[in-house]
Amino acid sequence: MDMQASKKKLGLKERYQVMTRGLDWTPSYQKMEDIYPYVAYEGIKIHDWDKWEDPFRLTMDAYWKYQAEKERKLYAIIDAYAQNNGHLGVTDARYINTVKLFISGISPLEYVAHRGFTHVGRQFPGAGPRVACLMQSLDEIRHAQTQVHSISNYNKYYNGVHDFHHAHDRIWFLSVPKSFFDDAITAGPFEFMVAIGFSFEYVLTNLLFVPFVSGAAYNGDMGTMTFGFSAQSDEARHMTLGLEVIKFILEQDPDNLPIVQRWIDKWTWRGYRVLTLVAMMMDYMLPKRTMSWKEAWEVYFEENGGALFKDLARYGITMPKCAEQIALEKDHLSHQAWSTFYNYGAATNFHTWMPDEDEMAWLTAKYPESFDKHYRPRYEYWREQAAKGNRFYNKTLPMLCQTCQIPLVFTEPGDPTKICYREVDFKDEKYHFCSDHCKAIFEHEPEKYVQAWMPVHQIYQGNCFPEGTDPTVEGFDPLAAVLKYYHLEHGRDNLDFEGSEDQKNFDEWRGMATKNV
Amino acid sequence: MSTVFIALQTNEDTRPIIEAIVADNPHARLNEQPAMVKIDAEGKLVVRRSSIEELLGRDFDLQELHINLISLSGNIDESDDELTLSWNA
Ligand SMILES: [Fe+2]
Ligand SMILES: [Fe+2]
Numbered sequence: 153m154d155m156q157a158s159k160k161k162l163g164l165k166e167r168y169q170v171m172t173r174g175l176d177w178t179p180s181y182q183k184m185e186d187i188y189p190y191v192a193y194e195g196i197k198i199h200d201w202d203k204w205e206d207p208f209r210l211t212m213d214a215y216w217k218y219q220a221e222k223e224r225k226l227y228a229i230i231d232a233y234a235q236n237n238g239h240l241g242v243t244d245a246r247y248i249n250t251v252k253l254f255i256s257g258i259s260p261l262e263y264v265a266h267r268g269f270t271h272v273g274r275q276f277p278g279a280g281p282r283v284a285c286l287m288q289s290l291d292e293i294r295h296a297q298t299q300v301h302s303i304s305n306y307n308k309y310y311n312g313v314h315d316f317h318h319a320h321d322r323i324w325f326l327s328v329p330k331s332f333f334d335d336a337i338t339a340g341p342f343e344f345m346v347a348i349g350f351s352f353e354y355v356l357t358n359l360l361f362v363p364f365v366s367g368a369a370y371n372g373d374m375g376t377m378t379f380g381f382s383a384q385s386d387e388a389r390h391m392t393l394g395l396e397v398i399k400f401i402l403e404q405d406p407d408n409l410p411i412v413q414r415w416i417d418k419w420t421w422r423g424y425r426v427l428t429l430v431a432m433m434m435d436y437m438l439p440k441r442t443m444s445w446k447e448a449w450e451v452y453f454e455e456n457g458g459a460l461f462k463d464l465a466r467y468g469i470t471m472p473k474c475a476e477q478i479a480l481e482k483d484h485l486s487h488q489a490w491s492t493f494y495n496y497g498a499a500t501n502f503h504t505w506m507p508d509e510d511e512m513a514w515l516t517a518k519y520p521e522s523f524d525k526h527y528r529p530r531y532e533y534w535r536e537q538a539a540k541g542n543r544f545y546n547k548t549l550p551m552l553c554q555t556c557q558i559p560l561v562f563t564e565p566g567d568p569t570k571i572c573y574r575e576v577d578f579k580d581e582k583y584h585f586c587s588d589h590c591k592a593i594f595e596h597e598p599e600k601y602v603q604a605w606m607p608v609h610q611i612y613q614g615n616c617f618p619e620g621t622d623p624t625v626e627g628f629d630p631l632a633a634v635l636k637y638y639h640l641e642h643g644r645d646n647l648d649f650e651g652s653e654d655q656k657n658f659d660e661w662r663g664m665a666t667k668n669v
Numbered sequence: 670m671s672t673v674f675i676a677l678q679t680n681e682d683t684r685p686i687i688e689a690i691v692a693d694n695p696h697a698r699l700n701e702q703p704a705m706v707k708i709d710a711e712g713k714l715v716v717r718r719s720s721i722e723e724l725l726g727r728d729f730d731l732q733e734l735h736i737n738l739i740s741l742s743g744n745i746d747e748s749d750d751e752l753t754l755s756w757n758a
Binding site: 391 | 671672673674676678702703704705732733735736737738739740741742743744745746747748749756757
């Protein structure tokens, strides 16, 4: 590494001043409201954009220098990993399913984040946030690209990731992360910044990247670990931007407080619901676990988020109300999610399985309040059934929440034996919700959420079959047609891990790597 | 007092950085996890350029931290000489 710090004529603060605000100008022959048409309609009042403080004070020249260094490190490792058949070094082939989930569920969001930050960066009249948004938009496209490059190595050997972007736009459960980001980029620029910059990046991103990436490292996946940490190194800057946005908006005008609080409440809940996928990944899909979902939630939300909201109390911001319900769900979330995916394992681009005895013991230890009482008996039953050749695949499509698009599988807060259902009538139609929070989000903006592309409704309406399909012919198999539409191959990309091609190949290849044949 | 933290990748670049942070912040706790290190500290954490340079034996620009940084919490104040993380409440 060759990075001698040179003698600088200007200090960091002055240099930042010159290289951001110093490059801005006041328009003379166009009206501000014509140049920045979206900045007023959300009701946020900004009086002085120069009050914006970017704590990292990174200028574009330094940005390019450090990002280039990160890329060089990353691609050297990706090459080494691929050249060395690194994929055979992972703990066991079940691990690879977390990578499938990541590339089809999360990486496409990186690309949408890139578009979102390009858009809002254009919309802010202040030079400080414009530069910060520009950097973040470049980071996000870098994340999308490096993830595709790293994971493409797995695509050479394993099933389910061959058409991840096609999958992202169609597969039922991938509409959960997709609709989350679509919701954010179709909001105004300030709401986008609170949604993604603050609620997602600052409050929740540690829960996505740190356990996932640390988990990848722990399970021998150096490729994923490296792109994860490389992306995460940008995340620190994004988090800082998210926090700065909140402080800046709140300091500008007291009228901004109720608007911002509503957005924080909404987006913390929306983001948490998306993290359901991470919860089950941590507790079920990593063969070697780093920490449980519940522990991660306690460290990264209750402890860090608690400190954050205490700090923001001086502006009148309070902890989002949904935190109470989340605390009640933390003993149940990952188990309810994994049960759902085990049920619907015929319609996924990754494999599912029942935890083995050791893993059940780990779950019992991590979830003493809930696992043995509510989840172990059902797993033992399913395992027994599978052993008798009755591996259960649910073929009935579930009711979806109109807001988060997750099937209605969560239980009532405080009663894990009863499924939680909520409904709202709006313009002669009935809408269903997984929770009071999703219902309240809908009720505030029903015109937005009635437009949601609901995978189950779309299947029933016949919109998810390949072109030319005739669903009226004798013996029509709707699931087979839907899988074709998803570009998934039945028996290869889906179903149980036990007996899968991935399992068979991995065992064979690993054998070849350690023995003379 | 709330806790602030900084998390860095575990590698040869960060070894002197972590050592310097721990030396400059006697109240900090080192929390080692797979491939990463998280340094937690009550209230405030300071990263000092001069301490890192001393261990590194060369000039160091605090912005080089970005290369190996994983995450952090708290309000940030950065100058040429110091990066400070703190909570007000
Ligand atoms: Fe990203
Ligand atoms: Fe919901």
